[in-house]
Amino acid sequence: MSKVGTRVLVAGAGVSGSSAAEALLAEGATVIVTDASEERLAELAGPRMRGAELLPGLTEPPSDTDLVVTSPGWRPDSPLLTAAAAAGIEVISEIELAWRLDRASGRPARWLAVTGTNGKTTTVGMLESVLRAAGMDAVACGNVGLPAVDAVRAGHRVLAVELSSFQLHWSNTFAPETGVILNLAEDHLDWHGSLQAYGAAKGKVYGGNSVSVYNGDDPASRELVNEHSVARRVGITLREPEAGQLGVRDEELLDRAFGPDGVPASAEAAPVSLATVADVRQVGEHNLANALAACALARSCGVAATACAEGLRDFAPGEHRSVVVARSGGIVYVDDSKATNPHAASAALGAHRDVVWIAGGLLKGAEVDELVRQHAHRLRAAVLIGTDQEPIAEALRRHAPDVPVVGIPPRREAAMSEAVRLANDHATSGTAVVLAPAAASMDMYTDYAHRGREFAAAVRAVQAEPAEYPRG
Template identity: 65%
Template sequence: MARTLRGRRVLVAGAGVSGRSAAEALLAAGAEVTVTDASEERLAALDTVRDGGGHLVPGLLEPPDGTELLVTSPGWRPTAPLLAAAENAGIEILGEVELAWWLDRQRPEPADWLAVTGTNGKTTTVTMLEAILRAAGLDVVACGNVGLPVVDAVRAGHRVLAVELSSFQLHWSRSLAAHAGAVLNLADDHLDWHGTLDAYGAAKAKVYAGNVVAVHNADDDWSTRLSTGAGRPVSFTLGEPGPDQLGISGAALVDRAFGDREVLADVADVRPGGPHNLANALAAAALARAYGVPADAVKRGLREFEPGAHRSATVADIAGVTYVDDSKATNPHAADAALRAHDRVVWIAGGLLKGAEVDELVARNADRLAAVVLIGRDRAAFAEALARHAPHVPVEQVASGDDEGMSQAVTKAAAFADPGTAVLLAPAAASMDMFTDYAHRGRAFADAVRALPATIAPSDG
């Protein structure tokens, strides 16, 4: 990409959060900007872009004449007609994160980037990392797929960026070279977008490009494989750490990668608990230590960390039954971690599977299932897997959508739940068939739980 944007004709594909941020940054840099989106309503909301001289054109299928660069929002597939037409015309295509990297490199003192990707745990890890870096007194912000566009974080001038990167964002990256990067894990997800697990993994592996330190999960084969040959290798494990590893020793998180052997925190300092969150904390600690953060800041940061909503969040305890919102479990790998945190579960599952399979998930957790309530478009795939691998488990299905469907699902689940059981919303699927997003789904679950009577009689079935 040319080292200037002033006077260049740039097309922004997508009028969502990242598209707005990219367009505003491009206008500030002196580019001639056009934004397109299938939704005229989303385009109409870009008042700052329109007032800044940008052009808003709905539904473009080909770049306007003279377009020199296309900046795409992360959800747009490479096969989208507009992007395919741009590629055929020889127009360079990049994502908002790549644009942010380039803009950051133009600053007199560019930020240091610490980047996190993986199928699951990204948001928890990057916000844990932010808390640790703040405890060390650093000017840091969590950005990227966590919510704040990276372009906005760069323009705000922060010294350190804790960047959550999705496979979509990494697919469109070209020159990103974070100080340290981590792939937390890899499992089937977004195969409808990437086509194959290998292509999905290749996108994730871009987080390691140019790293000084490459952090990987020694307990995950894909993470280990993708990190090969990238930067200084540092790994984390839920077992006793060896040289160049962080791990768990007794009741402590221990670092043997950035010193002889240093205790970083207690297992009890990690909230919420569970193996998957211990792994997230170790990954965050590894990235922070790669940046030179002292051990005491790791401990303080983890203690001060506030878990995000819809991630293993207890909504209520009613008549001895715990109701848990893990709506963020949008794929089978995440749902597996959520299920394994409980001994006995009434499971609410279903939604959009995005090409993923659920047989292994069901087989691994069949013994802990008291009952299952299925929601969403792909509930039949769950029902078939349960019939194959857990035929003894009662299964109910809810055909209704939106909040009413969730209310029905919670009522059915409550009827199956004995004291000591968890009713767990861990859908293993995306939410857009029934809800605006996973947060809407989680709120609908919480509202339905709070509407339950204080005493519920379990069903005889």
């Protein structure tokens, strides 16, 4: 990808930045790494980064820089990236770097790409499990934890790649074999500036596809595939599938898009049974949609139907995604701290009939009115935490005026413990106490995982009986 002597500036010393820098050094590039945190830069010092120059706080690239590789957290309007653009220096993501390294390897992998506002991590996990059930050398990577650069350098043959809008924004030649946009709702508008720009970034997942998968039940997904894809299109739906779709009928996941070896099925062909609804162990219709998307991507590269059922049964979800942390007195306590926006919170709430809702944090400009209107009938009470409580409280007053609402002052010590105690006071047998914040966590916690751990600890403190964690 790079020539010996090429000078590359890596913006960000986190997981993706350090992997990018290491890969570039192996390619013979001259590498500079910058980060606002001197401590984070210092953690990179060592044999792996021998030869890299570590410079804290750069606001413009050195004059002889050929390329900038940026981490997802760096906004397009940050001084360093603005200065790079003004100087005519190309800026790319770690994903784009991985793609170029892979293409230049002479033995490129198959890339199956997943993006959307919600469900990405679950879908790539399901996809990895299905691909492995089919005997493929597959790995989940990208925004899911393992940097794509590391997956490429390890030589994996099939990559199940989770992609954020930030990563796609800086990806210029990226063209996966198959891609899907699961859904689109307001999120990260503070980074992208508008829903249109956010959608345009997501739409890059359809560039160069052989097969483009879309969610037929999500209007934005349908619109984006029409705007950005010229490939064969395969839909997923929670209804009975039409020709060219995967869907659900009589508790079965059915395929009317692919025949043997991933070839297109004729409109007259009988549907292929992929799995039962019971094989998808994650709660909620949104997880059925995630399973259908994973199967569609896997089937596009020839995976047999039997591997879909096996892979879905074997899949174990990540933490803080609709995980039951305890049951006591007929009350179930559910950690969905990963629901960091209203769209994700809607899926979490929709999985239960009677809910005491713990919500709040940083809304990042997202609207919650429709979320509350849609789920008002299932709310027994709401306990609000974090900075942006008032928009949620206002929506509850409008759409659920009879629902008790309690707010806990932001940043109060042991706020989550108080929230769980109050929620428990409103719950009764048959109720789900659901942490689905609809907001980011950084006002009070290190990240959503920290918030979820605090919730689980608070639940234990009200003497709930531990539940057995589900295998999948």
